[in-house]
Amino acid sequence: MTALAHERPETMSHAPAESLNGPDLDEVLWQAWKAMELPEGYRAEIIEGAIEVSPTGRLTHAQITNRLRRALDKFLDSGEHACHQDTNVIHKRKGWIPDALVAPEDLEPHADEEGLGVKASAVHLIVEVVSPGRRNQDRDRIRKRREYARAGIPVYVIIDDYDSHGTVTVLTEPESDKADWVGVHRVPYGTEVTIPEGPAKGFVIGEAITGPKRG
Numbered sequence: 001m002t003a004l005a006h007e008r009p010e011t012m013s014h015a016p017a018e019s020l021n022g023p024d025l026d027e028v029l030w031q032a033w034k035a036m037e038l039p040e041g042y043r044a045e046i047i048e049g050a051i052e053v054s055p056t057g058r059l060t061h062a063q064i065t066n067r068l069r070r071a072l073d074k075f076l077d078s079g080e081h082a083c084h085q086d087t088n089v090i091h092k093r094k095g096w097i098p099d100a101l102v103a104p105e106d107l108e109p110h111a112d113e114e115g116l117g118v119k120a121s122a123v124h125l126i127v128e129v130v131s132p133g134r135r136n137q138d139r140d141r142i143r144k145r146r147e148y149a150r151a152g153i154p155v156y157v158i159i160d161d162y163d164s165h166g167t168v169t170v171l172t173e174p175e176s177d178k179a180d181w182v183g184v185h186r187v188p189y190g191t192e193v194t195i196p197e198g199p200a201k202g203f204v205i206g207e208a209i210t211g212p213k214r215g
Helices: 015-035 059-076 134-150
Strands: 042-045 051-055 081-084 087-093 094-096 100-104 125-129 153-161 165-176 180-188
Touching: 015 042, 042 100, 051 134, 059 081, 059 087, 059 125, 081 087, 081 180, 094 165, 125 134, 134 153
Parallel strands: 125 153
Antiparallel strands: 042 051, 042 094, 081 100, 087 094, 100 125, 153 165, 165 180
16 A cells, blocks of 8 residues: 555654653653543653644544453453553653553563653554544654654554545554664554554454444
């Protein structure tokens, strides 16, 4: 398939936020983020030098996320890893809340020093289900793509209802210094894609999770 612009975003001009903003701003954002009290149904993340507040997903978003979580839990059953939701991933004064992640079942030994979430170094897989709206789409396709690469997350999966007729993109081999990924495998809904490494190696994302092929 022809690659869309977000499939290989420009990265060289995007230095890590800490080098652009300096440690003082990072600390200010970190303290502000920790102190935030949001109404029910909203979440806040620190992404590329800014606090972003977003609502929880719509019905289709929840359906895909829940199907994915149940399938991953079944796949990982009886092992040392599990699928987690609503968990902060912490990396260098950044905080993200992925739609789903695979990490050790017992997260306590991998908590950050303030106990706010799990360290990014313990996360093997992150999944984001894209929400409607240009800013939401850019967050998962571009800004979080760069952030997860900088953090060295081994596998990043984007399930995107709003890319053509629906696509699943599996990103592997993160290049932290370039904020990008070497491996990019993108398929339309209706085509199965398999997680290639880590505790979820062999897990298949297909119609049972995304719904049938469209168009």
